[in-house]
Amino acid sequence: MQELKIIGGKPLYGSVRISGAKNAALPALAATLLTDGVTTLSNMPDVRDIDSMCKLLQALGARIKRQEYSISVDTRMVNKWNAPHELVRKMRASVLVMGPLLARFGKAEVSLPGGCTIGNRPIDLHIAAMKKLGAEVSLVKGDTHLVSKRLSGTHIYFDRPTVTGTENVMMAAVKADGKTVLENAAREPEIVDLAEMLSKMGAQITGAGSDKIVIEGVQTLVPTSHKIIPDRIEAGTYAVAAAMTGGEVSLTDMKPEMISSLLSKLRAAGCTVSETDNSITVSGKPPFMPVDISTAEYPGFPTDLQAQFMAMMCLSNGESVVAENIFEDRFKHVPELNRLGADIVIKDRNAIVRGVNSLTGAIVTASDLRASASLVLAGLVAEDETRVLRIYHLDRGYDSMDKKLAELGADIKRTEGPNP
Numbered sequence: 005m006q007e008l009k010i011i012g013g014k015p016l017y018g019s020v021r022i023s024g025a026k027n028a029a030l031p032a033l034a035a036t037l038l039t040d041g042v043t044t045l046s047n048m049p050d051v052r053d054i055d056s057m058c059k060l061l062q063a064l065g066a067r068i069k070r071q072e073y074s075i076s077v078d079t080r081m082v083n084k085w086n087a088p089h090e091l092v093r094k095m096r097a098s099v100l101v102m103g104p105l106l107a108r109f110g111k112a113e114v115s116l117p118g119g120c121t122i123g124n125r126p127i128d129l130h131i132a133a134m135k136k137l138g139a140e141v142s143l144v145k146g147d148t149h150l151v152s153k154r155l156s157g158t159h160i161y162f163d164r165p166t167v168t169g170t171e172n173v174m175m176a177a178v179k180a181d182g183k184t185v186l187e188n189a190a191r192e193p194e195i196v197d198l199a200e201m202l203s204k205m206g207a208q209i210t211g212a213g214s215d216k217i218v219i220e221g222v223q224t225l226v227p228t229s230h231k232i233i234p235d236r237i238e239a240g241t242y243a244v245a246a247a248m249t250g251g252e253v254s255l256t257d258m259k260p261e262m263i264s265s266l267l268s269k270l271r272a273a274g275c276t277v278s279e280t281d282n283s284i285t286v287s288g289k290p291p292f293m294p295v296d297i298s299t300a301e302y303p304g305f306p307t308d309l310q311a312q313f314m315a316m317m318c319l320s321n322g323e324s325v326v327a328e329n330i331f332e333d334r335f336k337h338v339p340e341l342n343r344l345g346a347d348i349v350i351k352d353r354n355a356i357v358r359g360v361n362s363l364t365g366a367i368v369t370a371s372d373l374r375a376s377a378s379l380v381l382a383g384l385v386a387e388d389e390t391r392v393l394r395i396y397h398l399d400r401g402y403d404s405m406d407k408k409l410a411e412l413g414a415d416i417k418r419t420e421g422p423n424p
């Protein structure tokens with residue numbers, strides 16, 4: 005099983021190109037099911053979750069061609085409407101095929117995703133919305149079966165904003181009869197990117213990026229080509245890495261406004277952040293000012309950057325409170341950071357981080373995608389050697405992270421650890 009070996013203490017300098025956003029690429033791949041033909045997606049990240057979604061599309065009958073960072077999906081032979089458990093279990097975002105399959109076939113069979121390490125993550129809001137669009141839903145041996153002769157536009161209010169729920173329902177509604185209004189919709193940039201792709205395919209969507217999205221159903225959608233937006237979470241991860249290591253890094257192909265909440269927290273911590281239209285340059289040096297964060301839906305502080313910012317606050321000269329309001333169990337990185345010498349105590353949905361002078365290398369184990377990133381960041385500053393195990397979690401969502409960090413000056417190597 006692969007692991008990362010890191011010798012800490014090297015400041016990062018240089019520039020890093022931000023890859024396409026995993027969380028925009030996944031719904032874009034699912035959206036290809038809404039049409040018959042060849043859709044080409046560019047600026048796609050080379051990460052394992054994309055491989056998983058491509059496998060799922062192929063299992064449904066699609067043909068996939070990958071060329072460096074672009075993926076073409078030919079959906080003319082798609083003739084299945086079930087997403088099997090063994091694929092959904094591996095990647096919850098597989099539920100994103102539910103809406104497109106329902107719109108394409110009038111039926112969909114999608115295994116109920118099990119929980120994951122950051123929470124039980126139900127899809128009740130997705131299902132409730134599909135029912136409002138006219139689908140009949142039943143649970144058959146752990147699979148949700150949805151059937152609908154014709155989806156009809158309706159008014160849907162989400163009890164709480166859900167990113168993939170908003171995306172799933174948008175994709176179901178674009179070919180429904182009449183108008184659909186989504187209230188309390190998620191506002192993430194990935195929603196806007198999906199709406200732009202769907203509009204290029206012929207959909208009629210207004211309001212994406214706000215909490216009210218209006219969709220006028222159309223008869224057919226046509227294939228298109230679409231460039232995926234940059235990954236704001238990858239960008240935020242490298243911004244924190246630059247500050248923690250006492251270096252200076254420019255993030256290219258990245259729009260600052262996509263991570264403005266993080267940038268303001270970096271400035272509050274004492275970092276220097278400069279921006280152009282398409283790049284961000286971050287520098288900093290521990291010890292940092294202690295800064296509290298409270299995760300929230302976009303444009304609030306992203307839950308996907310909580311673990312990374314917590315790693316940075318381990319090197320503050322005071323006490324900071326990290327409140328995780330989106331997922332009920334997203335502190336799995338805390339005991340691992342404490343193994344490196346951090347001083348963090350969990351109290352309900354809050355982690356109290358007391359700054360320490362330094363961290364010391366140790367063996368730590370990744371538990372989920374963003375927790376893995378926080379352990380790598382901590383390893384970059386910990387004295388001596390840190391070994392991060394189970395980095396298959398990291399490879400799900402970061403494109404060549406070890407290579408990109410090494411190019412910035414980190415002493416980091418991917419090795420084949422001892423077999424489990």
Ligand code: EPZ
Pocket residue numbers: 027030097123124125126127128129130131164165166167168169190307308330331332373374401
């Ligand atoms: C998306 O997950 C992202 N994944 C997650 O990124 C991200 O952490 C999350 O949004 C929040 O920003 C993708 O886009 C593929 P939600 P999603 O539905 O859509 C609850 C990463 O690291 N909820 O917005 O699954 C849910 O349990 C991943 O890249 C329900 O209760 O998140 C959570 O507490 C991790 N019922 C909250 O809402 C539902 O039907 C927000 O979840 C749906 C969600």
